[in-house]
Amino acid sequence: MKRVSIFGATGSIGQNTIDLISRDPESYDVVALSGGKNVSQLADDARKLGADVAVTSEPALLPELRERLSGSGVEAAAGPEALVEAARRPADWVMSAIVGAAGLPPGLAALEQGATLALANKESMVCAGPLVMQTAEANGGRVLPVDSEHSAVFQALIGEDLAAVERVIITASGGAFRDWPLENLAEATPEQAATHPNWDMGQRITIDSASMFNKALEVIETKEFFQIDPALIEVLVHPESMIHALVGFRDGALMAHVGPPDMRHAIGFALHHPERQALPVERLDLVKLGKFTFREACDARWPALRLAREVMQTGGLSGAVFNAAKEHALDAFIDRRIGFPAMAEVVEQTINRVSAESGLIAAGITLDNVQAADHLARVTADAIIKKRH
Numbered sequence: 001m002k003r004v005s006i007f008g009a010t011g012s013i014g015q016n017t018i019d020l021i022s023r024d025p026e027s028y029d030v031v032a033l034s035g036g037k038n039v040s041q042l043a044d045d046a047r048k049l050g051a052d053v054a055v056t057s058e059p060a061l062l063p064e065l066r067e068r069l070s071g072s073g074v075e076a077a078a079g080p081e082a083l084v085e086a087a088r089r090p091a092d093w094v095m096s097a098i099v100g101a102a103g104l105p106p107g108l109a110a111l112e113q114g115a116t117l118a119l120a121n122k123e124s125m126v127c128a129g130p131l132v133m134q135t136a137e138a139n140g141g142r143v144l145p146v147d148s149e150h151s152a153v154f155q156a157l158i159g160e161d162l163a164a165v166e167r168v169i170i171t172a173s174g175g176a177f178r179d180w181p182l183e184n185l186a187e188a189t190p191e192q193a194a195t196h197p198n199w200d201m202g203q204r205i206t207i208d209s210a211s212m213f214n215k216a217l218e219v220i221e222t223k224e225f226f227q228i229d230p231a232l233i234e235v236l237v238h239p240e241s242m243i244h245a246l247v248g249f250r251d252g253a254l255m256a257h258v259g260p261p262d263m264r265h266a267i268g269f270a271l272h273h274p275e276r277q278a279l280p281v282e283r284l285d286l287v288k289l290g291k292f293t294f295r296e297a298c299d300a301r302w303p304a305l306r307l308a309r310e311v312m313q314t315g316g317l318s319g320a321v322f323n324a325a326k327e328h329a330l331d332a333f334i335d336r337r338i339g340f341p342a343m344a345e346v347v348e349q350t351i352n353r354v355s356a357e358s359g360l361i362a363a364g365i366t367l368d369n370v371q372a373a374d375h376l377a378r379v380t381a382d383a384i385i386k387k388r389h
């Protein structure tokens, strides 16, 4: 039996992971499940899967979680420290699917106990890529990508020599506003931004797809995951979302990963790696699809892509600042305190101010420093947002 834990179990990736393991309950021993506000879903899944412990990130919801789990034999816990404690419980395979920088500490704790970390939480790589990779290496753990583009690149690289890679292209649907006139973006609402043309995902990543902050995070994730020179990483808009990434080699070959927009492929690949097992994913009818199209991803529409390149150039803790500023600006957009195009402006101003006023950017990438940079970026972004009014 494979011992598995799922962090962010109540979310979109978490529920898809549960869907896969529930199809074969004999093969899995569920150690820990975590959620946030949705303790009803968390308790139901923890009962159904017979988890050892269920953790909500919200301490105020612990009594409700306890109540819902009473008589089940599942332990209840709450708060960020309880998440880390749960991640320290021995497991073979741990899904990291919390949204945001909050996913980093439990992911590191899972790697410290030598688990294989299936990483959907791209924020971990953006904030602390070198720390994540070193923690895995030092403890005999392993990180496997779950983000569809990175799973695609990983699969295209199997058996290949990284030195022969000439370019890595990750694709983007372009999100909800791909075809909107630029001048209309200032009026875009959170509800409009949270509608994705192809993928069914959590609210935050869906809005990040419209702004391309999601792709910006993924470009940085690509650099950190595969140790690829940023100059070799490209983004292409591919409205059909069927080709997730392409890897170009020096002999001119371009290996594309093609599949329907269903995260259960990438989750299942990471769950069964190095084997390939059958997955309940639609088989594409290529004749019916007829064609795949591509467009350039322009910086004028999606300034987040330019910011990602600047962050990679600066290095250090600039990724943590970038991510936290983005998370804070996204909160402000969801709360209707700023407009859609203002998110990128706030992030850029935050990076500039933090870089100018603090030596923190150049500090070492430790968990403490990442959390300090994260905090400083949120405070700075907040001040910038308040000043706009």
Ligand code: NDP
Residues within 6 Å of the ligand: 007, 008, 009, 010, 011, 012, 013, 014, 034, 035, 036, 037, 038, 039, 057, 096, 097, 098, 099, 100, 102, 103, 120, 121, 122, 123, 146, 147, 148, 199, 200, 201, 202, 203, 204, 205, 263
């Ligand atoms: P969701 O918003 O659907 O789910 C997020 C999960 O994290 C939920 O379980 C939520 O709990 C929990 N959570 C929220 N805030 C906190 C917090 N502060 N501390 C601990 N737990 C918290 O997100 P997705 O599943 O869409 O995304 C999860 C991660 O996977 C993100 O990093 C995203 O970028 C990445 N990803 C997602 C893809 C997708 O298809 N959805 C594709 C590729 C990557 P609750 O809901 O109970 O409040």
Ligand code: MG
Residues within 6 Å of the ligand: 147, 148, 149, 218
């Ligand atoms: Mg992705």
